[in-house]
Amino acid sequence: MLIEAKTSFVTVDEDHDYAARTIDYEPENRNTAPRRRFHLYLMLPAIITLAAITIYPFFWLIYMSLHKIVIGGADRWVGLKNYAGLLTDEKNIQGWLMLAKYSGLCLSFEILVGVLLAVILNNSRFEKVLVTLVLMPMMMSPVVAGLLWYYLYNGTFGWYHWLFQSLGLLGETSILADYGSALWGVVIVDIWQWTPLITLIALAGLKRVPRDQVEAHMVDGAGPIRNFFAISLPNIYPFLLIGILLRFMDNFRFIDHILAMTGGGPGNSTRILPVYLFDVSFQFFKLGRGAAIAFTLLAVTIILGMILVRVFENPAQKKALANQKD
Amino acid sequence: MVALKIENVWKYYGDTVAVRDLNLECDDGEFVCMLGPSGCGKSSTMRMLAGLEHISSGDILLGDRRINDLAPKDRDIAMVFENYALYPHKTVAENIGNPLRLAKVAKHEIRKRVQEAADLLEIGHLLDRKPMELSGGQKQRVAIGRVIVRQPQIYLFDEPIAHLDAKLRARMRSELKHLQQHLGVTTVYVTHDQLEALSMADRIAVMHEGVLQQFGTPAEIYSNPVNAWVAGFVGEPAMNLIACSCAQEGNAVNLMHDGFKITLDDRLAKAALSSGERDLRLGVRPENVRLTADPDDGMIAGTVFSRQLLGSDMLVDVLSGGDHIRVRTDPKSPFEADEKCYVSFDFDHAHLFSAETGISIV
Ligand SMILES: Nc1ncnc2c1ncn2[C@@H]1O[C@H](COP(=O)(O)OP(=O)(O)O)[C@@H](O)[C@H]1O
């Protein structure tokens, strides 16, 4: 990166009206081009490896989405037909809507519960032990988590099902077997497994909330709740954005527990877009159509991610972060 | 009227004792300084007053309310923190107006009072800036602004100007003093700088290792320190404290030192005898020591160790019998290092302290 520095030192004595001596100088511009080329050479092996493992498959994805892929035969060019087909594909559109609902539900509960847990855990006497306990779901493989909950939900021998049924909250069938509640069933598992991540991130943020500001705010006349919204939240906000970014991308990509629990059913009630993508590509082997779905999903993920990063990098946020470093 | 009463207050952090059995009373409208070196428990006391730290034992009364168990917001106290503690994402105006906003004061009223406070502190033109864009002195004024927009029962200042440069500090001392007199709010002001305490306070509470040493007016503290520690801490350059032993020879009472022997005057002699102590410390401030080139009766011989120009005065360090005696003299003083010289003490302004307990004898 070429940095042009123009440095100016101005010292103004606060006690006097006059400004003290000022010095302006511009350091002579060093020629940075050869240096940069050298750096490029150093990075070349890494760039080539990276290209091989990410860029090649990416273009292969685009290639597939523009062809009818015949396994064991010759691929046939179909232009944008795979994409055009998506527009009229009911299941595809349903998949998108469901994905939005699924991700929205997961994110909002994970943030809410995660931050609440972090606030409770922060500075609690048993913080270390409790944090370890809270983190356990996160360490489980998503498929295992899915199976675990599948059994807990089970209509005949599921523990949770039995509990809620005894309380009169549930009927005979498992919530995973019901069109209306199946999505909630998988949402709960995602919340259960990934809230700890938000808790961990929020806790790290809370540790950095400047104590003196909290104290000043209390002396200014604020109670604990106002304190949280006025001082803690603005301070953990940048951290939370990272959490949201990670979680929303995961929601768009990871479907292990859904496949383990419902496989998209009953009916299509949990068939969010990535599940549908899986079905199209690996159940029906329409690889071209699948690639088109995958590509749109990727594009949307990248665009949403970039918007989030932009929010994250806006000047006010940067300032807030910079301030924390003081 | 007593505005603030601290009764038998102790503060423990685990096993460390930060404040030991503190008793203090501030009158209404009074400016009280808590003076002591770093780590003597000043901040702990302030934080207990503000409600930021649990009071291990004892009572704190504000007016006639016992405030021990009240939350900070219910105590009617405003505090300036050592590191300003401004809200970085709020503008100067929002920082200053924050306590009023929390108290649900009407918007136009807040604007008016913020403007008044800012004008008083000469930061009226900075109201739209963020704290990041301010200099240290300006930040400090904002922190004070946040306190003076309110009319609480008591102001607390915890070393508010310790981080400013010397010149700005001198100016802020006078401004803060003026401001406090103008507002008439009872103020507890913490500092480790004895000059700050002497120049600003109505009364000074001198603390050392969590224990209140002396509570009195600056003049009292300066002229009648209760013990050798206070005597040595207050005043710059510091008081000479010379260890001697006391001996009676006929009618005269002498102080014996390795390098010299001095005969005490009546006042000191009487006190020394009635105390019955043998090992004493003679305390004389540098300005009460005279330095001459010609010997006279009862003078102490020594050599000039070093000299420092203090601006309007010259500080000469005289070495005699292995002890250093600081003398404050005319800046035109002709003495050079290693030169022979003679010093004598002004006994009217001299003190005697017990060498063992440090307690003042006279
Ligand atoms: N939160 C704390 N935990 C443990 N010890 C503390 C804490 N705060 C202060 N202390 C100790 O209490 C003593 C007094 O500290 P403090 O009141 O901050 O002194 P001062 O403000 O006069 O410099 C010091 O020895 C300090 O180490």
Ligand SMILES: [Mg+2]
């Ligand atoms: Mg302190």
